[in-house]
Amino acid sequence: xxxxxxxxxxxxxxxxxxxxxxxxxxxxxxxxxxxxxxxxxxxxxxxxxxxxxxxxxxxxxxxxxxxxxxxxxxxxxxxxxxxxxxxxxxxxxxxxxxxxxxxxxxxxxxxxxxxxxxxxxxxxxxxxxxxxxxxxxxxxxxxxxxxxxxxxxxxxxxxxxxxxxxxxxxxxxxxxxxxxxxxxxxxxxxxxxxxxxxxxxxxxxxxxxxxxxxxxxxxxxxxxxxxxxxxxxxxxxxxxxxxxxxxxxxxxxxxxxxxxxxxxxxxxxxxxxxxxxxxxxxxxxxxxxxxxxxxxxxxxxxxxxxxxxxxxxxxxxxxxxxxxxxxxxxxxxxxxxxxxxxxxxxxxxxxxxxxxxxxxxxxxxxxxxxxxxxxxxxxxxxxxxxxxxxxxxxxxxxxxxxxxxxxxxxxxxxxxxxxxxxxxxxxxxxxxxxxxxxxxxxxxxxxxxxxxxxxxxxxxxxxxxxxxxxxxxxxxxxxxxxxx
Ligand code: URA
Numbered sequence: 001x002x003x004x005x006x007x008x009x010x011x012x013x014x015x016x017x018x019x020x021x022x023x024x025x026x027x028x029x030x031x032x033x034x035x036x037x038x039x040x041x042x043x044x045x046x047x048x049x050x051x052x053x054x055x056x057x058x059x060x061x062x063x064x065x066x067x068x069x070x071x072x073x074x075x076x077x078x079x080x081x082x083x084x085x086x087x088x089x090x091x092x093x094x095x096x097x098x099x100x101x102x103x104x105x106x107x108x109x110x111x112x113x114x115x116x117x118x119x120x121x122x123x124x125x126x127x128x129x130x131x132x133x134x135x136x137x138x139x140x141x142x143x144x145x146x147x148x149x150x151x152x153x154x155x156x157x158x159x160x161x162x163x164x165x166x167x168x169x170x171x172x173x174x175x176x177x178x179x180x181x182x183x184x185x186x187x188x189x190x191x192x193x194x195x196x197x198x199x200x201x202x203x204x205x206x207x208x209x210x211x212x213x214x215x216x217x218x219x220x221x222x223x224x225x226x227x228x229x230x231x232x233x234x235x236x237x238x239x240x241x242x243x244x245x246x247x248x249x250x251x252x253x254x255x256x257x258x259x260x261x262x263x264x265x266x267x268x269x270x271x272x273x274x275x276x277x278x279x280x281x282x283x284x285x286x287x288x289x290x291x292x293x294x295x296x297x298x299x300x301x302x303x304x305x306x307x308x309x310x311x312x313x314x315x316x317x318x319x320x321x322x323x324x325x326x327x328x329x330x331x332x333x334x335x336x337x338x339x340x341x342x343x344x345x346x347x348x349x350x351x352x353x354x355x356x357x358x359x360x361x362x363x364x365x366x367x368x369x370x371x372x373x374x375x376x377x378x379x380x381x382x383x384x385x386x387x388x389x390x391x392x393x394x395x396x397x398x399x400x401x402x403x404x405x406x407x408x409x410x411x412x413x414x415x416x417x418x419x420x421x422x423x424x425x426x427x428x429x430x431x432x433x434x435x436x437x438x439x440x441x442x443x444x445x446x447x448x449x450x451x452x453x454x455x456x457x458x459x460x461x462x463x464x465x466x467x468x469x470x471x472x473x474x475x476x477x478x479x480x481x482x483x484x
Contacts, residue, residue: 015045018089021182022082022158023048027089031096032064041097046089072107073099079122082158091118128156132163134456135239138176139204149176152203152242160185161194168192170463173354179203276304276392291318291403294396298369304392305372305385310337314365314400321477323363323406323440324348325397327415327447331380334371339364344449348412351448351463355470363404367419368393390419401440407480409440410473413447431469433476441480445469 014034018026034044077092085091095114099106109115138149149171155163160178164185167178171187178185179198186193279301288294298311305328312329315338324340332342340348349359367390373380385393397419401409411417411434417425420436427444434442446469451462 011043013043013045014039015047016089017047017049020048020050022161024078024081027077027081027092029064030089031093032067034093035067035096035100036064041090041094044090044093046087046093048086067096067100069096069099070104070107076107076118076122079125080118082125082162083121084157085121088121091121125157125159125162128159129163129166130456131155131236131239132159133166133460135242136167136178137242138171138174141204146175149174150179150203151176152179152198152200154181154238158182164192164194166460170460170467171350171354173356276388279304280392280395288399291400294399294403298396303370303372305368305370305383305389307334307373307375307380307383308370309334311369312337312339312366312371313369314363314404315339316363316365316404317361318404320361320363320404320406321481322357322361322408322410322473323365323401323404324410324412325416325420326364326366326412327449328366328368328385329371330382330449331371331373334373334380339366343452344447347448347451347463351467351470354467355474357470357474363406365397365400367397367416369396385415387418387424390415391422394419394422398438401438406440408443408473408477409436409438410443410445411436412445413450416447417444432472441476443469443473443476445473 016030016034018030073096076095080088080092091114095106095118098114106112107115110119132153132155136151136153138151141148141150160180160183164178164187167176167185168187173189174187175189176187177198179200179202182197184195184198186195288297295313298313301311303311308329312333314323316323326340326344329339330342330344333339333345339345352359352362368385371380372383372385372389374383375381409420411420414424414427417427417430417434420438420442421434422437425434425444427446430444431446432444434444436442446462446466448466451459451466454462
């Protein structure tokens with residue numbers, strides 16, 4: 001909101017006071033008034049604070065005419081207003097003034113010191129927004145009422161209002177709050193509202209997902225690729241402590257040199273697996289009469305891939321309308337004996353929730369029932385199953401889906417497609433509704449672990465496309481059920 005002024009457009013200095021933070025509306029009102037009264041930038045004293053002012057209420061100022069400015073100028077104002085620099089309003093008003101007074105194409109002169117400075121400020125805001133989108137982590141809060149997630153974040157600039165719509169789009173169906181030292185944002189699945197500052201201690205320091213993230217990060221951290229300068233440039237240290245997966249960084253970095261030596265010296269472990277030819281032949285004799293009986297057979301069998309401590313069975317109700325088929329259990333799934341509980345599984349759950357699919361009502365399973373890995377020191381490195389290994393497990397998967405009898409089966413990634421279709425089909429080309437030649441309808445989309453591996457700049461778009469696919473999956477399932 002605009003406030004304060006000394007000399008109501010006489011020849012003296014004009015004091016304009018705006019609300020703390022990013023007061024875009026107040027600034028625009030002030031600019032209209034000042035420009036309409038032909039007050040040059042050098043006569044305006046900009047300040048920020050709560051005191052009431054000469055311009056009064058916002059209604060009182062909107063009668064000043066709108067300014068005819070090139071669109072680029074309006075965009076730059078929007079981008080720069082959240083900057084923390086106390087001079088931002090003065091610089092922006094100077095820009096507007098010059099554009100209105102003969103320099104209409106000023107923004108094209110990037111060598112102009114004012115333009116150069118404002119563009120640098122806009123870039124700083126874009127970077128800050130990117131960091132917030134990428135490094136903010138919600139944690140589940142225990143308590144009554146709907147499940148709620150809270151995140152603590154310290155942006156460099158006043159970007160909360162500009163950043164919040166991104167999280168609305170991404171976590172539309174969740175109740176969440178973002179706390180920052182200067183304001184908070186709250187989303188209740190319908191309305192977005194802004195409130196008072198938060199404190200770090202008001203956000204939970206941990207929740208049940210943390211260990212999974214840390215394990216995942218540790219298992220994907222390659223000590224031979226440690227580049228501290230690049231890590232710090234991408235993710236400044238101040239964000240590390242808010243992110244479960246980065247709490248492990250200092251320890252991993254300290255141990256990197258020694259681990260690299262071990263990697264170089266290490267002789268690969270020969271893995272033990274069951275002879276697939278005999279195993280598949282034996283499967284032909286298996287005639288389980290229920291999913292339970294089939295699962296008992298799978299549980300008793302040794303892996304058909306190297307690695308694994310136990311078989312990870314499918315999970316979900318018989319008759320579930322949708323079945324999701326992944327590749328194979330990962331490290332966490334192998335430890336816990338449940339599908340999709342590690343980082344990729346958590347991402348899948350989140351995307352399902354956003355797409356309106358209730359995880360507990362769907363059936364989740366894998367093409368390969370055992371975690372294929374290579375042991376390197378203490379780490380178990382995921383290995384892709386070969387086409388032969390996928391085909392060895394196919395008999396079980398087909399029986400399993402016969403028993404569950406879903407209307408729609410979703411292949412998550414290339415291995416699932418290979419298992420369901422019996423041949424390799426590129427996911428990027430076949431993404432969407434598919435026919436696997438069975439009694440159910442099919443759908444092909446990417447595997448959630450593919451999203452985790454993407455560079456930060458590409459993650460958001462790919463995640464949004466994944467959620468859009470899952471929404472479509474929900475629609476198709478409803479259509480197949482004869483619903484709206
Ligand atoms: N990836 C999969 O394909 N399945 C799981 O269960 C976990 C990760």
